Amino acid sequence: MVTLTAPETSTDTNVETTLPAVSTDSFSVDLAGSPVRDLNQELHNAIDGQAWTVTSPGGKHSLAVGINADVTVTVEGHAGSYAAGMHQKGDVTINGNAGVGLAENIMSGTVHVKGDASQSAAATGHGGLVVIDGNAGARCGISMKGVDIVVGGNIGHMSAFMAQAGRLVVCGDAGEALGDSIYEARIYVKGTVASLGADCIEKPMKAEHLAELGELLAAAGRTDNPSDFKRYGSARNLYHFHVDNSTSY
Amino acid sequence: MTITSEPLTTQGAAPRDLAALGLRESATFDRATIADIQRAAATGVYDIRGWGAKRQLPHFDDLLFLGASVSRYPLEGYREKCDTDVVLGDRHATRPLHLQTPVTIAGMSFGALSANAKEALGRGASEVGTSTTTGDGGMTPEERGQSKHLVYQYLPSRYGMNPDDLRKADAIEIVLGQGAKPGGGGMLLGQKITERVAGMRTLPVGIDQRSASRHPDWTGPDDLEIKIGASRPYYDTALAVKSGADVVVVDGMQGGTAATQQVFIENVGIPTLAAIPQAVQALQELGVHRKVQLIVSGGIRTGADVAKAMALGADAVAIGTAALIALGDNDPRYAAEYSALGSAAGFYDDFQDGRDPAGITTQDTELASRLDPVAAGRRLANYLRVLTMEAQTIARACGKSHLHNLEPEDLVALTIEASAMARVPLAGTSWIPGAR
Ligand SMILES: Cc1cc2nc3c(=O)[nH]c(=O)nc-3n(C[C@H](O)[C@H](O)[C@H](O)COP(=O)(O)O)c2cc1C
Numbered sequence: 001m002v003t004l005t006a007p008e009t010s011t012d013t014n015v016e017t018t019l020p021a022v023s024t025d026s027f028s029v030d031l032a033g034s035p036v037r038d039l040n041q042e043l044h045n046a047i048d049g050q051a052w053t054v055t056s057p058g059g060k061h062s063l064a065v066g067i068n069a070d071v072t073v074t075v076e077g078h079a080g081s082y083a084a085g086m087h088q089k090g091d092v093t094i095n096g097n098a099g100v101g102l103a104e105n106i107m108s109g110t111v112h113v114k115g116d117a118s119q120s121a122a123a124t125g126h127g128g129l130v131v132i133d134g135n136a137g138a139r140c141g142i143s144m145k146g147v148d149i150v151v152g153g154n155i156g157h158m159s160a161f162m163a164q165a166g167r168l169v170v171c172g173d174a175g176e177a178l179g180d181s182i183y184e185a186r187i188y189v190k191g192t193v194a195s196l197g198a199d200c201i202e203k204p205m206k207a208e209h210l211a212e213l214g215e216l217l218a219a220a221g222r223t224d225n226p227s228d229f230k231r232y233g234s235a236r237n238l239y240h241f242h243v244d245n246s247t248s249y
Numbered sequence: 250m251t252i253t254s255e256p257l258t259t260q261g262a263a264p265r266d267l268a269a270l271g272l273r274e275s276a277t278f279d280r281a282t283i284a285d286i287q288r289a290a291a292t293g294v295y296d297i298r299g300w301g302a303k304r305q306l307p308h309f310d311d312l313l314f315l316g317a318s319v320s321r322y323p324l325e326g327y328r329e330k331c332d333t334d335v336v337l338g339d340r341h342a343t344r345p346l347h348l349q350t351p352v353t354i355a356g357m358s359f360g361a362l363s364a365n366a367k368e369a370l371g372r373g374a375s376e377v378g379t380s381t382t383t384g385d386g387g388m389t390p391e392e393r394g395q396s397k398h399l400v401y402q403y404l405p406s407r408y409g410m411n412p413d414d415l416r417k418a419d420a421i422e423i424v425l426g427q428g429a430k431p432g433g434g435g436m437l438l439g440q441k442i443t444e445r446v447a448g449m450r451t452l453p454v455g456i457d458q459r460s461a462s463r464h465p466d467w468t469g470p471d472d473l474e475i476k477i478g479a480s481r482p483y484y485d486t487a488l489a490v491k492s493g494a495d496v497v498v499v500d501g502m503q504g505g506t507a508a509t510q511q512v513f514i515e516n517v518g519i520p521t522l523a524a525i526p527q528a529v530q531a532l533q534e535l536g537v538h539r540k541v542q543l544i545v546s547g548g549i550r551t552g553a554d555v556a557k558a559m560a561l562g563a564d565a566v567a568i569g570t571a572a573l574i575a576l577g578d579n580d581p582r583y584a585a586e587y588s589a590l591g592s593a594a595g596f597y598d599d600f601q602d603g604r605d606p607a608g609i610t611t612q613d614t615e616l617a618s619r620l621d622p623v624a625a626g627r628r629l630a631n632y633l634r635v636l637t638m639e640a641q642t643i644a645r646a647c648g649k650s651h652l653h654n655l656e657p658e659d660l661v662a663l664t665i666e667a668s669a670m671a672r673v674p675l676a677g678t679s680w681i682p683g684a685r
Pocket of ligand 1: 299300301355356357358361362383384385402424426427428476500503504505506507546547548549567568569570571600610
């Protein structure tokens, strides 16, 4: 059972039977004393408008996964692996660091990490926005399929590997083999790129790119200047298997 | 594979005639090998094809049932009950799958298969109360609509993966590998990436598409089913169980594929026969045999194969290639068209090509419309019934009132290899090579 110390603002104690369509209730869950599974179940039952605060997360795995309501969830501390996985709606903020697979397969909504994120952040994400104020480890945005990712710091090697769609913005530096085997995703990097992966090239920054980058930075609450960034994407040479490309892989 | 030029010397002559002329085919460089070398030299690319391993392997054919005797009591063939149902996932799942036959339909992607073929699989399986499985590329409404029990594959590529479809599924299968290509990713060549397929996979139309060989973020496998391509099934099964899987699917190297390099299909992995006892051993050692269900696939063709797999310890089996054949794949009535493609009915394996005359492994609307999902579904249902009845026939003869009562003790092996792999005695002896 989740230990609920709320509702804080609601006067209605019989929430079970008179569920309003939208709520302004706020709830707090202390994970020191209750299992993550119960927290997630409560979040799956949540309704639009609710605000949830999770205390003592203690780096536990799979926090706040599979949320499908317009709720805000604030995790006060560090999250373990796969935090906010398969996120569909609402905003999750982690006031700490996040482990492997942050927001994996995110569909929409936002996930915001105030600290650093480990490997494979936003892997295979189909949509939504993932903001990491600090650094992200290796394979950030691997196999991304439409998600937007904004990283305030640096990202590790093999980021955006096989990235299909969506945009990856890096305000710091990118590690080796950036965008290896990339498809149609777009990458913007402000700092240096250690090396580009197979079939990933620098591309011109046109007005439309400056505009979309400006929007992404604004959405992430950043003040960086879009014209300080370079754009990278697919050369589209590996879209068909061909003997002449055999040394590229 | 496709024959691109006419064979030079054989022009219609049967092999026996050539032998009579004093011609002798090399066992090392046989005609298929020579053709492969010629093809590689001409094109500079490796051969990519569908189907599974075509080489001779120790298989279920190398096992026999003992049947009942003085020391064992048979059941009356047409009278006494022999149940066939199976419950999958009753370890943790709140809603386990209850199937009427242990023969399930393996995951085959929409993209590899036409929408009509997927619908037909759903129809046939539902008619006999068994499950179908999605595949790379996600869930189609046709399939969900027609499948009573639908297993959703969570694959490394995550194409079309979304939580809404996960919730619509009756079970979730986390795919770690496939028997045809353990350690290899999938591919779907550009010819099959139509607008609909591309849309579901978030990729440009017409490009050659690579499916990842490993999960990009390596999710700790903690859902219902885990599918493993057989290479180290003892360890893989143990790890799957420890991760909380309710069901483990082990797919041997004969397992079919829609498109894989021939070198991979024929040279990586272990035969289904060798994989089963290893997986069963892992389950037994963890004390979960029959609690965590084992589904075996890779070369299941007959009710005898079903019964043998179950006797070795499987709870259910899955079929891919055989199901496609039941739908109408390799049908001789398309002989002329197979020939025009450089193949022949009974040999056609160019599933990657998208030009399937039978309308199954294609995204071409004209070809796909040849497959009537209702009629094809009925053929599949017929075939599934035959498999089930054949397995029952054998089980009764072994004195079993339920297919899952079949046991290794009912089996003997015809060859030393099969005996060692399946861990049942060589026929007429009490010898199992390698047994302590
Ligand atoms: C046309 C075709 C497409 C397949 N697609 C997938 C797939 O998307 N995912 C998967 O795990 N296995 C896939 N497989 C493998 C099957 O799930 C199964 O492991 C195999 O077919 C079993 O062996 P069998 O063909 O000898 O019955 C495919 C097989 C075929 C023939």
